[in-house]
Amino acid sequence: MSNNNLIDEEVDDLEIVCTLCTEKIINAKFARCDSCGKSNHYNCAKITPTEQRSLELRSNRRLKFFCNDCTNGMSALPQILSTISVLQDEIKLLRQSISECKHRDTTSVDQQPQDFDIEQVIEEIADRQMKRRNIIFHGVIESEKLNVAERQAEDVQNVTKTLSLFNDNCPNIIMTARLGKKNSNKPRPLRVVLDDPRTVTSILKRKNLYKGPIGFSSDKTLQQRKHMLSLKNELERLNSIEGGQQKTIKYIKGCPKIVDIDLSKSLNSKNPSTSPTKSGSTTKM
Ligand SMILES: [Zn+2]
Ligand SMILES: [Zn+2]
Incomplete structure (x- = not known):
């Protein structure tokens, strides 16, 4: 008897189907899998007459029957277990790393007031503000005079002379x-305090015009120097x-930033500001 038009899903719960030939088991001997409970005709499962007798024992049945699926599954069992x-x-x-992360999160929140010291930040800002009026000169010969005031007067004279070479206005020192x-080997850096930070900015901007042995730099805080170093x-x-675009450090709004060399050029040239155009703002019924 064939039931080719019978689809698995339509099988009645009461009907038993052989999973090997997919036909209903009617008036035929079959074995039920001891693992999953699915049934196979004796013939389909190729169960020998001796095995059949053992399987049909009502009590003390030693022989177990496992269908193909379960046998395959069991051979894969050692691998599955490992x-x-x-x-x-x-x-x-x-789990360990998750709990470590959670722990780190909570501790970092707790530590935040210590790491982010508002007093230090205020101090840093004040320090930077003060240093905006300063220029550091390098290579200005130190005076041999014993009197402090005389030595300072000589420094002022040297600085004024140097600045006059490329700067029209004489700044107020x-x-x-x-x-x-x-240090007897070389002159120490000289900090020069001006009256106006804008003068410092304009002098530092024009320092490339100066071709002498003296160097100029802005006066940076320890934080700024650390930041610049990194x-x-x-x-x-x-x-x-290799293959990456060459980059440089550029001051953008007073902060040093790493930028592409091409980009730094385009930042110098003034971009015409594009005026926003309104479009589609009117609606018609
Ligand atoms: Zn069958
Ligand atoms: Zn089975």
Whole structure:
């Protein structure tokens, strides 16, 4: 008897179907899988007469019948078991790192007031504000005079002379100071305080016009110097990457930033501001 038009899903719960030939088991001997409970004709499962007798024992049945699916599954069992133990180990590690992350999160929130000291920030801002009036001169010969005032007067004279070479207006020098311990080998850097930070900016902008032995730089706080150092290291790293676009450090709104060399050129040229055009703002019924 054939039931070719019978589809699995339509099988009545009461009907037993052989999973090998997919036909209903009617008046035929069959074995039920001891693992999943699915049934197979004796013939389909190629169960020998001896096996059949053992399977049909009502009590003390030693022989077990496993269908093809279950037999295949059982042969894969050792591999499945070892995969499970690997997965269990991985889950353990993941749980560990998740709890570490959570721990780190909560501790970092707790530590925030210490890491982010508002007093330090205010101090840094004040320090930067003060240093905006300063220029550091390098290579200005130190006076041999014993009197401090006379030495300072000589420094002021040297600085004024140097600045007059490329700067039309003579800036108002408030004070000068040598930085660091006296060293016989080379002159110490000279901090020059001007009355107006704008003068400092204009002098530093024009410093390329000066072709002498003296160097100029802005007066930076420790934080700024640390930041600049890390930027320079990063710049070196980026520029050493082959095929990458060459980069440089550019001050944008007073902050040093790493930019592409082409981009830094385009930042110098003034872009005509594009006026926003209104379109589609009117609606017609
Ligand atoms: Zn069958
Ligand atoms: Zn089975």
